[in-house]
Amino acid sequence: MDKSALRSLxxxxxxxIKPESHGLSRPTRQGRRAPGLSQAQIDQILHRAPxxxxxxxxxxxxxxxxxxxQDVARLLGMNEQxxxxxxxxxxxxxxxxxxxxxxxxxxxxxxxxxxxxxxxxAYATDRSWNLLAHNQPWAALFPGGRVPRNTMRWMTxxxxxxxxxxxxxxxxxxxxxxxxxxxLAADPTDQTLAQxxxxxxxxxxxxxxxxxxxxxxxLDGDERPLNHASLGPGWVTMCAAQPVAAPGARLIIxxxxxxxxxxxxxxxxxxxxxx
Numbered sequence: 001m002d003k004s005a006l007r008s009l010x011x012x013x014x015x016x017i018k019p020e021s022h023g024l025s026r027p028t029r030q031g032r033r034a035p036g037l038s039q040a041q042i043d044q045i046l047h048r049a050p051x052x053x054x055x056x057x058x059x060x061x062x063x064x065x066x067x068x069x070q071d072v073a074r075l076l077g078m079n080e081q082x083x084x085x086x087x088x089x090x091x092x093x094x095x096x097x098x099x100x101x102x103x104x105x106x107x108x109x110x111x112x113x114x115x116x117x118x119x120x121x122a123y124a125t126d127r128s129w130n131l132l133a134h135n136q137p138w139a140a141l142f143p144g145g146r147v148p149r150n151t152m153r154w155m156t157x158x159x160x161x162x163x164x165x166x167x168x169x170x171x172x173x174x175x176x177x178x179x180x181x182x183x184l185a186a187d188p189t190d191q192t193l194a195q196x197x198x199x200x201x202x203x204x205x206x207x208x209x210x211x212x213x214x215x216x217x218x219l220d221g222d223e224r225p226l227n228h229a230s231l232g233p234g235w236v237t238m239c240a241a242q243p244v245a246a247p248g249a250r251l252i253i254x255x256x257x258x259x260x261x262x263x264x265x266x267x268x269x270x271x272x273x274x275x
Contacts, residue, residue, distance in 0.1 A: 003059030006089035010057045013076035014042070046071050056090075064090055073099050080245050104248030107132055111243065111251075120255050121236070125151055127183070127248025128192035138254070143229050151252075152180060153196050156206055166225035166233065169205065175222065177210045183248075223266075226256070234258040237267070 015036035019026050024041055037045075042053040048068070055061040056072065069090065073083050083099040098104065104127030112133040115122050121141060123134035129152035139145040141164065148154035154161050155176045162168040177200070184193050200206045220240040227233050239253040 001059055001062070001092070002089045006059055006086070007057055009082065009085055009089060010072070010076070013078060013082070014039075014057075017076060042072070042075065045075060061090075066096070069095075070099065080247055098247045103127075104246050107243045107246045107249055115251070118253060120253050122251065122253045123147075123151070124243070124251045125249065126246070127187075128190055129153070130192065132249070140230055141226075141228055150192065150196070152176070152193070153199070156180065156196065156200055157203060164227050164229070166227050169209070171224050173206065173209045174212070175219075175224070177206070179219070181210070223262070225260075225262075226254075228256065228258075231256065231258055233260045235262050 039054040087095040115133045121138040165172040236254040241251045
């Protein structure tokens with residue numbers, strides 16, 4: 001537990017919450033000059049025993065339960081990055097779930113500008129693989145530049161995808177469909193992915209692959225064959241990243257190498273040079 005960092009995080013967030021916004025008055029007793037909610041008021045709002053929040057903020061609460069951390073984080077208006085910090089300072093680990101149900105559904109608008117500045121094919125999706133941003137090189141992958149609204153549905157079900165994604169049955173589907181299963185295991189309430197799963201199970205070829213036992217979830221650094229609409233056959237190396245403020249959202253960059261046979265050398269692993 002990092003008590004000093006935890007105390008700073010909670011005090012700073014607590015100071016921003018006006019008692020009046022919760023129907024409470026600002027304490028006026030002598031010595032009470034700190035802005036925002038008092039520790040006792042947080043216990044009152046959260047229906048917790050006296051000094052519950054005080055113990056948490058001061059670092060006197062070992063192994064606080066997840067529901068307390070969630071209630072405090074939501075009351076103090078934390079974002080996902082602050083939520084992660086709260087868990088790390090309290091428990092030395094990342095949270096097992098996002099703070100907000102809509103997390104991973106949106107990213108800052110500047111991501112479109114960032115994606116446009118990437119030379120290779122690049123796109124960003126939300127946690128359900130709905131397309132949020134893409135650049136022109138990625139649009140050029142599709143006939144007429146007609147990009148799919150949901151990349152998971154396109155990769156698993158679209159007949160055109162089974163032509164674009166070379167050797168779809170062996171090189172793509174067995175690697176993509178486990179990602180769908182894993183995402184639904186993490187959030188069975190995701191209606192978008194549940195509908196895609198329903199459509200996958202209704203497709204004899206996709207269903208057979210989907211129902212095979214597989215623990216494969218790797219994506220970053222994968223290399224797969226691809227038939228580009230304008231550049232012809234080739235191979236793509238996949239780079240995957242996640243916007244920090246949007247758990248589950250993803251940025252995908254596809255580095256394309258032309259040619260039916262894989263002839264280009266693999267890029268060496270990057271590792272910091274320590275002095």
